[in-house]
Amino acid sequence: MRNRILAVAAVAAAIAMPATAAQAQTVGVARGGPVVVDESEGITVEQRPAFREYIVSERVPTYTIPDRVVVGNLLPEAGVMTYDVPQRFGATPYRYTVVNGETVLVEPRSRRIVQVVE
Incomplete structure (x- = not known):
């Protein structure tokens, strides 16, 4: 019985580990604010500032x-409404807008917030 519980716990940990690793690679906190994008x-x-x-x-x-x-x-x-990011701020596939007083970058197709520009 004890071995069965340990086996189930090991399988559960093995299943959860890749999901946790993928999350850590996707979302992080960069210097100055949360980002999803590189x-x-x-x-x-x-x-x-500019x-x-x-x-x-x-x-x-x-x-x-x-x-x-x-x-x-x-x-x-x-x-x-979302707007194109001017070229002088670098080539980016994202658009920007201001929501609730916060400037954000948005993935155009999904409309998902990918960066809060603080």
Whole structure:
């Protein structure tokens, strides 16, 4: 009986380990804020002050949603406009918007938040 319990525990641990490792590779906290993307695809720490100035100068509207603004959340299909990231901030497949006062990078197809630009 004891061996059976140990075997079940070992199998459960082996199943959970790859999922935990995949999660650790996908989501992390980079210097200056949470990101899902590699910083080379997002807004780097050095670019953030200039990017914030750009957002203010463009008068990008802020959208209000009931959910918290965190990496991994989905934006609503309707009512939230996203914009192309200017080339001077690097080539990125993502778009940006301002939600609940927070500037975020969004994966265009899924509308998933991939970086909160702090």
